[in-house]
Amino acid sequence: MQYFAPSHQTKSRKQEKDKQNTQGMPHATNMPYAGFQAFILCGPGLSLNTFTSNVADYPKALVPIANRPMVWYPLDWCYRMGVTNITLITPPESAAPLESALAQNPHLTSLPAPKPELLCPESLTQTTGTAEIFRTPEVQKAITSDFIVLPCDLICDLEGSALLQSWMVLEAGLGGATGGIVDGQAVRMTMGGEKSGRRGGLAVWYPTKGLEGVSQKGDETDLVATTPLPRPAVPAPEGHLRPHVEKLVLSIPTSTVKDITEEQKSFPLRHALLRQHGKIKIKTSHRDAHVYFLPFWVKDMIKENEAFDSLSEDVIGWWAKAGWQQGLAEKLNLRKVLNDTPSTPDADDLMMASSMQLDEEVDLAAMSTTSMSQPIASSVNQSVDAFASRVPGNLQTDNSPQDPLVVPPILAYVQPPLTDATNQPLIRRVDTSSLLLSISLRLAKLPSIAEATATGATPSPFAHNAKVAHPDMIQQQTRVSEVDSLVAENVTIGSRVNIKESVIGVGCSIGNGARLTRCLLMEGCTVGENVTLTGCIVGKRCKIEGGGPKDEDKTRLTDCEVQPGYVVKWGTEIKNEKFMVFEGLGEDGSDMDMDDEDMASGDDDGTFA
Incomplete structure (x- = not known):
């Protein structure tokens, strides 16, 4: 379906907004399972460095996927699964923009309560290994139960409750026992x-x-x-x-x-x-999705x-x-x-051990009538006298066979x-520019909540209220392919504009005669008159200068990436280019060389992704 702007307004913006407010987001939360907490790793995003070169202002977790901050997707996935004890782990320099987004971004503030916690270990850097993160004192202290680890760039259409149920059936503690700290012990x-x-x-x-x-x-x-x-x-x-x-x-x-x-x-x-x-x-x-359910x-x-x-x-x-x-x-x-x-015994433990009698350890797995496998012979047939289960392990004798x-x-x-x-x-890690564009365009094709409700279908958890937030803002003779595009709030679109299979962020301005195909525009972008963009990702607050329709010079960008805040001059015609301002230049003023293969690779090197 294609959207053609009407010649007269049929609805006011207020009426449209009221209509959207009545259509709730699909945040149905299952019964919570209190035994799990979730840790979302919000790293620098080295393979998205065109847009995340300044992590103190714009970390990877806030890069938009289909007009929502990247971190919204794993957060929403956890809430829908019933896990509400959520912690975002990020380097200290990225804490301020994340805190601001959690408090102000409408997509993040619309998530269910309680609000996720932000944890910034003092020793954490942009290159810290993911395992090293979990050895920091702050994270060790924060883990108080069984936990889930997931990256901030996860898109997962598979219900987390299905994975959680599989873990509970196959690996959860016998009798519902969980690990962690209970009543301080x-x-x-x-x-x-x-x-x-x-x-x-x-x-x-x-x-x-x-x-x-x-x-x-x-x-x-x-x-x-x-x-x-x-x-x-x-x-x-x-x-x-x-x-x-x-x-x-x-x-x-x-x-x-x-x-x-x-x-x-x-x-x-x-x-x-x-x-x-x-x-x-x-x-x-x-590929490893980096989603781990861990005891x-x-x-x-x-x-x-x-x-x-x-x-x-x-x-x-x-x-x-x-x-x-x-x-x-x-x-x-x-x-x-x-x-x-236990790490250190005390006098009370020693006194308790002296009065304990030996018990025979009970093998609960051997007693299970729904066992998935045969009990381990050594644990069933070779019963060994041991201290009662309430005796700490460090007080038991060392002369018994292991x-x-x-x-x-x-x-x-x-x-x-x-x-x-x-x-x-759909399960994907969105950790490259090509995936950022392709996943955004794929999500843009999902029917809106209003469309799904009208047909009696269940809307996708990734669906938006409407494909075009404010149709009244679109000028005459402008064509927006609504079936495969998303246009966010406060977008100004001129006349004779053609938008096909694209995602337009909040507060963008598109001049007369512009043509956009398979593009992703982040918030606050300005696209000038008669500009042609194909397969491009344009960072927030960028400006693509326009010109007259009869000018000999034209601006045509194909398969390009534009760094946030960059200005592309009128008359630029280029393909497969990254528009960036490099702070590090050689002594002779020459640009640093960039390896395209390194920039295109994902975040699977074990560093903080």
């Missing part, structure tokens, strides 16, 4: 079944190929190897995620795989992996291993290997972590390859 490991292989983690991978308009050659990918879980006694209902949840045994970035292959002329696999798992699936076209004890695992730099490659990768590689769990100090040993260390598994939800793009939930 840590819940003991024996309560949740960690020693029996429960309370592991869950990570998410999505396919990078097959999505028209979004998938591109050279997309960031990972090698992910999984092995099937034992078949449940009761088959999962149709549409459930259970058939696609498997045990993770390997997770390696494709770049690392290439380095290993080039060096060794092959990709070696350990015999121990093949001996332990007879059926292994290896996929190389999926509380992982906090201590990260703290104990100071060599860990990346959550994806180090924490998740080594954890997966520890499940089958002999001796690795001991090297990672997992026995200390899973034995739940049981084999059971590592709770890290599971993987590997989204199946695309068969029907219209029904497949």
Whole structure:
């Protein structure tokens, strides 16, 4: 459908605004599960440096995707899942703009209560590794329960409650036990079944190929190897995620795989992996979404291993290997972590231990009538006298034989390859300029809430109230393709303008005779008269100078990126260019060289994304 501006106003702006206010946003929140808290990593966005070169003014988390701040999407996803204890982790220099946006941006203020907390560790920099972030004292103190880690650039149409339910069925503590701090005291490991292989983690991978308009050659990918879980006694209902949840045994970035292959002329696999798992699936076209459902004890695992730099490659990768590689769990100090040993004993503990009698440890997993797998023989058949469960682990004797260390598994939800793009939930990390444009244009094609309601359909959680916020602001003889475009509030559009498959941000001004195709304009942009833009991303408060329709010089930009605040002179005709002001120049005044491949790569190097 195309929108043609009417010759006379049919509705006042106030009437249109009243109509929009009556159409609520789809923020239906499921029953909260209080045992989880969420941490959203709001990093600098190195691969979006055209728009995030000044993180103190405009951090990556505020870059708009389809006219909403990037961080709105993971926040909304958490609220819809029922997780309301949310913390945004960001470097101190980016705190001010984020605080301002949380207090003033209408999309962020419209989210349900409570408001997310902002955490700025003092030692956090723009290049801090994601695992190192979780070793900082501020973050260690903030983790008080099982937790979810996700990036600020996540777009996830898959309901988080479905992933949460899968984790609860397969990995949650026995009897509903959770990890963390309860009434000022840590819940003991024996309560949740960690020693029996429960309370592991869950990570998410999505396919990078097959999505028209979004998938591109050279997309960031990972090698992910999984092995099937034992078949449940009761088959999962149709549409459930259970058939696609498997045990993770390997997770390696494709770049690392290439380095290993080039060096060794092959990709070696350990015999121990093949001996332990007879059926292994290896996929190389999926990407880690950096969405992790983690039990509380992982906090201590990260703290104990100071060599860990990346959550994806180090924490998740080594954890997966520890499940089958002999001796690795001991090297990672997992026995200390899973034995739940208090750091310092006191006199009361010693007095309590002296009066305790030996109890036989109860194996709850062996008693379960809905067990997914056979109980571990060592924990069932070799009963060993031990202190009562209320005795701290550091007070128990060291002369008793050690049981084999059971590592709770890290599971993987590997989204199946695309068969029907219209029904497949969208999962993507928007961490490159090409993805920023393609995902914004894809979301612009979603029917508005008003359109979906009129047809009786359920609106997408990413749908806007209206595709064109104020139709009365559009001049005569102007054409806006409403079916695949978004026009935000307070946009001024001149006459004889043609807008097709584009997203126009708040407060933009588009001059007479301009033509925009497959473009993303951030807030406050000015596009002059008779300018032609195709496949461009224009940063906020940019100005593309216009000119007369009969001038010999024309402004035509194709597949270009324009830094916020930049002014493009009239008469510029260019393709595949980045318009930026470089602060660092050589002594002779020459520009610094930029590697296009580096600028196009994603944020999967383990640094703060």
